Amino acid sequence: MADALKMKQLIWDCQKDIAAYLPDESGISEHELVQMLIARLDGSQARDALGDDWQGWWPDDEDGNGDDSPLPQQPLPEPA
Numbered sequence: 001m002a003d004a005l006k007m008k009q010l011i012w013d014c015q016k017d018i019a020a021y022l023p024d025e026s027g028i029s030e031h032e033l034v035q036m037l038i039a040r041l042d043g044s045q046a047r048d049a050l051g052d053d054w055q056g057w058w059p060d061d062e063d064g065n066g067d068d069s070p071l072p073q074q075p076l077p078e079p080a
Contacts, residue, residue: 006049014040 014037020026021033040046 002051003049006045010040010045010049013045 017033017036017040021028021030
């Protein structure tokens with residue numbers, strides 16, 4: 001089960017990463033920002049905030065069809 005306060009902290013930390021990147025003098029490249037955010041969203045802070053059922057942002061693409069995406073895996077709807 002997700003923890004609301006830990007989730008808020010995760011969001012605030014991502015916002016701080018983005019805010020640090022925004023000034024021209026930051027020296028942080030767009031690529032480095034994306035790497036920081038992915039590490040934060042797929043790291044221990046996210047696992048702690050989102051709970052035991054969190055599967056990460058990069059689902060395995062074992063079938064090789066390229067359908068992996070940076071979105072959490074969602075359960076399939078039950079057939080009607």
